[in-house]
Amino acid sequence: MTAEERYIRIAGFYEALKTLSAAIRTQKGGIAAENYTGRFFEADVLEMLNAYGEKLKPSDAKLKALIKKYQSEFQGVKDLVTPSNKPVHEMTLEEFQRVMNI
Structure with a gap:
C-alpha cells in the first residue's frame, strides 16, 4: 500500500x-x-491527517484537492486540540471547564 493509499484510508x-x-x-x-x-x-x-497530508507530494489532482480540503477544515478546529495534550479524564475540573468554555 502506498502512502497516498494510506492517506485515503485515514481520510475515510x-x-x-x-x-x-x-x-x-x-x-x-x-x-x-x-x-x-x-x-x-x-x-x-x-x-x-493534516500533518500526513503535508508530507505527501501527490501528483493526482483529486488527492491534492482532498488534502487542501482537510487543511482548510483543520484551520477551523485547530484550537480544539487541547493545549496540554492531556486526555479529558486527566484534566482538573478547572482545566476541563476552561477547555469546554463553561
Whole structure:
C-alpha cells in the first residue's frame, strides 16, 4: 500500500468518525458539536491527517484537492486540540471547564 493509499484510508476513517459523532450527538438529544467532548478526538484525528497530508507530494489532482480540503477544515478546529495534550479524564475540573468554555 502506498502512502497516498494510506492517506485515503485515514481520510475515510475520519469521514466515518464525523458521521458517527453526528449520530451520537443526535441520539443524545441534539448536543451541539462545540459542546461534545468527542470533538477533541475528531480534532486530533484531523490534525494527524493534516500533518500526513503535508508530507505527501501527490501528483493526482483529486488527492491534492482532498488534502487542501482537510487543511482548510483543520484551520477551523485547530484550537480544539487541547493545549496540554492531556486526555479529558486527566484534566482538573478547572482545566476541563476552561477547555469546554463553561
